[in-house]
Every structure is written in structure tokens, then in C-alpha cells.
Amino acid sequence: xxxxxxxxxxxxxxxxxxxxxxxxxxxxxxxxxxxxxxxxxxxxxxxxxxxxxxxxxxxxxxxxxxxxxxxxxxxxxxxxxxxxxxxxxxxxxxxxxxxxxxxxxxxxxxxxxxxxxxxxxxxxxxxxxxxxxxxxxxxxxxxxxxxxxxxxxxxxxxxxxxxxxxxxxxxxxxxxxxxxxxxxxxxxxxxxxxxxxxxxxxxxxxxxxxxxxxxxxxxxxxxxxxxxxxxxxxxxxx
Amino acid sequence: xxxxxxxxxxxxxxxxxxxxxxxxxxxxxxxxxxxxxxxxxxxxxxxxxxxxxxxxxxxxxxxxxxxxxxxxxxxxxxxxxxxxxxxxxxxxxxxxxxxxxxxxxxxxxxxxxxxxxxxxxxxxxxxxxxxxxxxxxxxxxxxxxxxxxxxxxxxxxxxxxxxxxxxxxxxxxxxxxxxxxxxxxxxxxxxxxxxxxxxxxxxxxxxxxxxxxxxxxxxxxxxxxxxxxxxxxxxxxx
Amino acid sequence: xxxxxxxxxxxxxxxxxxxxxxxxxxxxxxxxxxxxxxxxxxxxxxxxxxxxxxxxxxxxxxxxxxxxxxxxxxxxxxxxxxxxxxxxxxxxxxxxxxxxxxxxxxxxxxxxxxxxxxxxxxxxxxxxxxxxxxxxxxxxxxxxxxxxxxxxxxxxxxxxxxxxxxxxxxxxxxxxxxxxxxxxxxxxxxxxxxxxxxxxxxxxxxxxxxxxxxxxxxxxxxxxxxxxxxxxxxxxxx
Amino acid sequence: xxxxxxxxxxxxxxxxxxxxxxxxxxxxxxxxxxxxxxxxxxxxxxxxxxxxxxxxxxxxxxxxxxxxxxxxxxxxxxxxxxxxxxxxxxxxxxxxxxxxxxxxxxxxxxxxxxxxxxxxxxxxxxxxxxxxxxxxxxxxxxxxxxxxxxxxxxxxxxxxxxxxxxxxxxxxxxxxxxxxxxxxxxxxxxxxxxxxxxxxxxxxxxxxxxxxxxxxxxxxxxxxxxxxxxxxxxxxxx
Numbered sequence: 001x002x003x004x005x006x007x008x009x010x011x012x013x014x015x016x017x018x019x020x021x022x023x024x025x026x027x028x029x030x031x032x033x034x035x036x037x038x039x040x041x042x043x044x045x046x047x048x049x050x051x052x053x054x055x056x057x058x059x060x061x062x063x064x065x066x067x068x069x070x071x072x073x074x075x076x077x078x079x080x081x082x083x084x085x086x087x088x089x090x091x092x093x094x095x096x097x098x099x100x101x102x103x104x105x106x107x108x109x110x111x112x113x114x115x116x117x118x119x120x121x122x123x124x125x126x127x128x129x130x131x132x133x134x135x136x137x138x139x140x141x142x143x144x145x146x147x148x149x150x151x152x153x154x155x156x157x158x159x160x161x162x163x164x165x166x167x168x169x170x171x172x173x174x175x176x177x178x179x180x181x182x183x184x185x186x187x188x189x190x191x192x193x194x195x196x197x198x199x200x201x202x203x204x205x206x207x208x209x210x211x212x213x214x215x216x217x218x219x220x221x222x223x224x225x226x227x228x229x230x231x232x233x234x235x236x237x238x
Numbered sequence: 239x240x241x242x243x244x245x246x247x248x249x250x251x252x253x254x255x256x257x258x259x260x261x262x263x264x265x266x267x268x269x270x271x272x273x274x275x276x277x278x279x280x281x282x283x284x285x286x287x288x289x290x291x292x293x294x295x296x297x298x299x300x301x302x303x304x305x306x307x308x309x310x311x312x313x314x315x316x317x318x319x320x321x322x323x324x325x326x327x328x329x330x331x332x333x334x335x336x337x338x339x340x341x342x343x344x345x346x347x348x349x350x351x352x353x354x355x356x357x358x359x360x361x362x363x364x365x366x367x368x369x370x371x372x373x374x375x376x377x378x379x380x381x382x383x384x385x386x387x388x389x390x391x392x393x394x395x396x397x398x399x400x401x402x403x404x405x406x407x408x409x410x411x412x413x414x415x416x417x418x419x420x421x422x423x424x425x426x427x428x429x430x431x432x433x434x435x436x437x438x439x440x441x442x443x444x445x446x447x448x449x450x451x452x453x454x455x456x457x458x459x460x461x462x463x464x465x466x467x468x469x470x471x472x473x474x475x476x
Numbered sequence: 477x478x479x480x481x482x483x484x485x486x487x488x489x490x491x492x493x494x495x496x497x498x499x500x501x502x503x504x505x506x507x508x509x510x511x512x513x514x515x516x517x518x519x520x521x522x523x524x525x526x527x528x529x530x531x532x533x534x535x536x537x538x539x540x541x542x543x544x545x546x547x548x549x550x551x552x553x554x555x556x557x558x559x560x561x562x563x564x565x566x567x568x569x570x571x572x573x574x575x576x577x578x579x580x581x582x583x584x585x586x587x588x589x590x591x592x593x594x595x596x597x598x599x600x601x602x603x604x605x606x607x608x609x610x611x612x613x614x615x616x617x618x619x620x621x622x623x624x625x626x627x628x629x630x631x632x633x634x635x636x637x638x639x640x641x642x643x644x645x646x647x648x649x650x651x652x653x654x655x656x657x658x659x660x661x662x663x664x665x666x667x668x669x670x671x672x673x674x675x676x677x678x679x680x681x682x683x684x685x686x687x688x689x690x691x692x693x694x695x696x697x698x699x700x701x702x703x704x705x706x707x708x709x710x711x712x713x714x
Numbered sequence: 715x716x717x718x719x720x721x722x723x724x725x726x727x728x729x730x731x732x733x734x735x736x737x738x739x740x741x742x743x744x745x746x747x748x749x750x751x752x753x754x755x756x757x758x759x760x761x762x763x764x765x766x767x768x769x770x771x772x773x774x775x776x777x778x779x780x781x782x783x784x785x786x787x788x789x790x791x792x793x794x795x796x797x798x799x800x801x802x803x804x805x806x807x808x809x810x811x812x813x814x815x816x817x818x819x820x821x822x823x824x825x826x827x828x829x830x831x832x833x834x835x836x837x838x839x840x841x842x843x844x845x846x847x848x849x850x851x852x853x854x855x856x857x858x859x860x861x862x863x864x865x866x867x868x869x870x871x872x873x874x875x876x877x878x879x880x881x882x883x884x885x886x887x888x889x890x891x892x893x894x895x896x897x898x899x900x901x902x903x904x905x906x907x908x909x910x911x912x913x914x915x916x917x918x919x920x921x922x923x924x925x926x927x928x929x930x931x932x933x934x935x936x937x938x939x940x941x942x943x944x945x946x947x948x949x950x951x952x
Binding site: 374376377379380390394397401405409410411412421424425426427428431435438441442445446449450453454456457458461462465 | 507510511514515516601602604605620623650653654657658661662663664665666667690691693694695697698699701702
């Protein structure tokens, strides 16, 4: 029992490492399977193979989930912990799909993506990132807020400039919001863009202000991270 | 009277928080109403509903405005303060629109957007951002200036390369300016781009220099913010 | 004479400020004139007006240039200084154009753009930026070098993936270079992009590495600037 | 012998500098030759000229390679070192191509690109960059990992929103991955983009989170570099 617990939960022993690696490989296999299934016009043979791989993954994940509960010192704490819920959500859709219609399965399968987060389980650097987010919490909220206000103002502005000339593309403020998102993030698909002189000048000023606002959160987080990079090693060494 | 003042102006008491939240929700409701109104081909029923919501919002905002004047210690100071003017501008278009033609209403409604800024009223992090802007003031002005020079030089350069081959797209320096804005901000809609070898090589060099110039302001502000993040908490604790 | 010198060269006196502002406004007027001239199908009246404004600007700039030589303590030093040459280049095309054919004027007019740099003459923040560039000199050269290598490698790679399928768009490594520039700078006009699975996967990996490389120079310069921002004020106060 | 060694390996002497420069120029010539060869419909005369330049480059590179082995103090160490292998790979395709079919030459020629890395050989700033990468190693791995997870989640999400409406563009999760890469890197070619309201709102939220994640690695590296910029000069002066 004690040995089983160390294999499942302690990635510092050799057996634990093998177990963790096996589960991680299986998560990636199951995600690839999920992706391949979406390819249209697959042969029946391929479909069957994918279903078998899926079945195998779900069985292993179910066994893993049961083992985690059994070996947990505080059972209810594990079940209701973040990863406990994730683990359950990763296998639940399969069992639920047996009794219900096919459409709903499709939507429920999306939950399987949370398995990816399992990979992060063993990653200790994540904590430093979380710390950086906590330190810069208020700044980040302000900038996400400013970004949303700016996107809205840009959308309303461009609506007044472009709607009379392009009533199809800029049909409402909501359509203009799509333009504002694609422009201020500098994605610029090119499916919708201003053609009037006023709209172009407005876009220039919005970009001049907007590029700064949108790029600042990444700058804050990376600065906070570099700072924590300086301090953390010291704490760990002492 | 004293109690009313604390409800309206002090968001630290429970009643004050409820009042502030109520006004904020109403601002968002009024903005959504404004956005929905721009959707073409709305049913008469929907239009009527939107008008009623709008009427309700304006009435509440008017009452709020009057209460703010009444409870203000220095009445004229509030009326001519930034938020005093914003509050007035948020309700004025509605009363003005009663007597004038419909076209002008549309333009005046844009002012209602300033209501969004009311949300920022209670936000204390904003001050830190303003400080960062003040510290980096001169640098920011220089870089916005350099950005504009660079955009102009890029526009003139590309005009000489592309005008003979694409007289429609690059018809004048002003059209080329639009290309320069879309390119140096890396939006790149794809509505206008160089096709000559010279124009492409020119674009490469302009981007090599330009990307740095355009990205620097965001870097300066985020660095200044992270710095103020280090110092501010200390000041507040002492 | 001494008074004239202070008016022309010293922007700290009132008369000097007025003179500097007058010259700066004239530079902007002359640039707008230059831009408006490129608009096709201008009326003869407008063309004539533009020519008169141009004539006026050139006369003032010529007088300014002569005065700067006259008031310079070291005449030959001014003539061969950066701004001395710029000032000459700004007026020379006009006098040269009187005797030669029209085509060559067009190309020479580009030199007039250097007038824009005159605006920077009085800007002291520029020095801090130059300092930051000097400090990060070696890093910047390395990254511009890495950027060019990366763009070349990306171009050759995509050429092998896309040339067999899109022989028109990716006809040679040179055409692919244009794709690499537009992609790694994230401009993405959409005039040329990979369509094969191999080309798309290659693009993903090139972007994963490339985005970092391309964005780093801006990060280095802005960090160096923020640092100089901390130190400079102290030096100036002492 | 000792003199030959210093010419080849020591770029601090005059003869060594000339030799290094000569090799670097030849590398660039050989790369240009390689690029020009990909242009379709070259005249036979040009092709012959290119072949002669290529022959010349390979001969010089072969002599250089032999000299490096001869002058190396530890011959086998050089042969199996990074640059020893690169040097061999740069000339090997030419000799191999003599006996085999033309198709395979084309693919092998790609190896010649590694010659570019020779230019970096003499660059000492590279070490500082490598140091910065080592310091930020764990953070960079985490963020590349988060980027890949995010791209995958974005692809699956958009697949569910857009597949029913655009079965051609978003035919499978793999096609959606291409969209996710082009969007989160903000390249935005415009060959594939969401058209449903749900897909557009999803894109907005993915960009809000994603822009930060994708831009952070560049921020970390540039911060680490600026820090090493502060410390390095001190070490070198002492």
C-alpha cells in the first residue's frame, strides 16, 4: 500500500517516474486519438482502431483514478481537489456516452482536454508563474479592463466611420467589435478593414494608443517572472 | 444629508458599495442597449424595449447627477471637475435630442461612451499607471514622435517603389500612409502590399528598424509599472 | 550679430523659441505640401498654390541656412556637420531642379524628408536613447544578425515544402524570403502562405523560435532605457 | 605549422582576421549562389557561372577543412566537435552528388545552410545570450509548453464552433491547429478565420489569454539579457 502510494504520487523515485511518464504518454496518445477522429472520411478500419485506443486509455485512466482515491490519505480531499475533479471529468464522458445520444458525446469529449493539465502536475516552475500573476494581479486586471474598454471604443468609432460606406461589413457595433479585436491584437485577418479616410485615420490613432495597452500585461508578467527568478534560487539554497 | 453624501461618494461602506455597483451595472446596461440599437432590421417591439431601457437609464443618471451636485461640498468644483463634466455629457444628448433633428442625435450619442470611465472612478491602481506614464513621459513622447516620422518615411519610400506598378493601391503618399500604419503595427490586413522586388526589400528594412521603435513604448511603460509595483507597497505599509 | 546667433541657436530664449517653432512649422508645412503633390489629378489651381508654398519654404530655408553659416563660430565645422549637410540637402534639390529634366527632381525630392530630423535637433531625450543603443550595441547586432539568418533559413525551408505545390507563389528562395519577412514580423499580409501540411508544421516551429528572436531587440532597448531613466535624473540633479 | 594554426584559429592577429573575413565572404557568396540557383528559367550561361562559383567555394572550404584538421592539436576532438561536423556537412553534399541522382542532391544541399553558423564562430556575445537562455531555461520550457497546450485548446474550441458552418476550412482539428498558430502568433494570413458569432467571441477570449502567454518568453529572455549586460562588463574589467 505504502509502496503503491509512492509509485503513484512520488515522481522522485524511479518507479514513480516510470508511472508518471507512462500516464503522460497515454494522455498525449489519447489527445492525438481525439484529434485524428475529427478528420472527415476516415476508413472504418481506422475508426475501429481509434475506438480501441480510446477504450484502452479510458480503462487505464479509470484504474489510475481508483488507485489515486485508494492511496489518498484524505480521500474526500483528493476527490474534490482540482486534479481529482479533472481526473474524473477525463473519464466520465466515456461512461456517460454509453447511455445517451451521439450529439451530446461530442460536446462532453471537450472535457477530455483537461487531461493536458495533468502534465503540469509535476511541474514546479508553475508556482513561480502563479506567484508572478499574484504580484501583478491588480495591474493585470486593470489592463484587461482597459483593453476591453479600448476595444469597445474602437468598435463604436469605426462603426460611425465605416457603416455608411460598408453597411455589410460593419453592419452593427457587434460586427465592429470583431474588427476591433482582430486589429488591436494585430492579428489582422483582412476579412474586414476600414476603407474611408476617416476610418483609416481613426485606426491609426487607436493603434497608437492600443498597441501599448494590449502589450503591457505580457511585459508586466515577464518582468515579475524575471524578478522572482532572481529571488527564488536564493531562498531555495538557504 | 450627511448619510446621502456617504452613500454616493464613499464606496467603502456597504450602502455605498451597493450604490456604486448599481450605477456600474446601469452603465453597462446602457452601453449594451446602445450597441444593440445599431443592429439593422430590429423589430419595432425590440426598438421600443430598448428605448424604455434607455429612458430608465437616463432618468437614474439624471437623479445621480443632481444628487452628486446637491451632496458636493464644493458645488462648482464638482460641476467643472472631469467626472462632473462626464456625468453631464452622459445625460445631455438625451435632453438635447428632444428638440433637434435625428442625424445630430446619432453623433451626440457617442459621448455616452464616457460613462465607461465612471467604472474607473473607484479604481486605485489607475494612479500607479498614471505615475508610470509620468515617469516615462519624455521617452514616450520621443517614441510616438519617432513612430510618426518612421511611418511617414516608410510611406514616402513605398510610394516611390510601388506607385509606378500599382497606381491604384499606392495612388498618393496618403494611401501609402495607410499601408505604413498597417505594416509597422504588424496588423497587415492584406488590402495593400508591395509587389515589386524594391518595395519588398524596402519593407524588410523598414520592419527591421520599425518593429523595435513601435514596440519600445509598451516595454518602457511595463518596466516602469513593475518598478512602481516594487516601491508602492512599501510606502503604503509605512 | 551676437543677438542673431542666440535667436538661431539658442532655443531657451523667447525669441529663440519663436524662431525654432517657426522653422518647425515650416518643415511640417513643406512635408504636407510634398505629400499633397503626390495626389493624382490635382487641379491646376491647387498645383500652382502648392508650388508657391514650396517656393516660400525653400526661400526661408535658404535664408536660415545662410544665417546659420554666418552666425556659426566655426563655419566649416557647421557646413560639414550632420545638420549642416541635412540643411543643404533640404534646399539643394530645388536649385538643381531648375536646370535639369523633371524625372530626376522626383528622386531628389526624397532628400527633403531629412528636414524632419531637424525637429529632433532640440530634443535632449534623444541622447538617453542613443546611450541605451550604445550599451546594448553588441546584443542588438547579434539579434539583427540572428534575425537575418533565421529569415533566410525559414525562406529556404518553406521553398522546399511549398515550391512543388505552389510554383508561382514560392517560385524561388527570393520569393520565399518575402514570405519569411512577412511571417516572422507577424505582419502576415496573406498574399503568400503555406498550404501543404509540411509547410504549415514548419511555419509553426519557425514561429515558435522566431517570435522570441525578433521581439528581443525591442525588449533589450526598452530595458536599457528604463535603467538609464533611473540613473540620469540623479546625475542631472547633482 | 604554428603560424598556420594561428592564422586559421586566431582571429585576433591581422592575418587571422583576413583569413576569417575571406571565409565569411565566401560563405555568403556560396549562399547567394545557392539562392540564385532556385530562380526558375535561368539562362545556361548563368547556370554555368553559378556552377563555377560553387566549385570554387567547395574547393576552398575543402582546403579549409583539411587545414583545420592538420592544425588541430586534438584532431579527433575537432572532427567530432560541432563546427567540425558542420564543416564536413558543408562540403560533403558536393562530393556525394557526383555519384548519385539529381533529386537527392537538392535535399542534401540544404545542409550547406549550416555554413551560416560559421559566422557565429567568432562572436563572443553569443555566450551572454546562451547564459540568459540557461538562467531562464525552466521558465522558457514552461511557456513553450503552455503555448502548445493553448494552441491545441484553441484549435479544438474553434473546431466545434466553425466546423458545422465552414466544413471546408475547419475540416479537422489539424486544420484548426493551423488557424490557432496563425492567430495566436498574430500573423493572421487571412486564409482561414471564424465567421460565426460564437467562434469570434471564442477567438477574443483565446487572444486575451494567449497574447500574454506567447509574448512572455521574449520578455523573459530580454530581461535576463539586460541583467547579464549589467554584470558581465564588471567581471571583464576586474
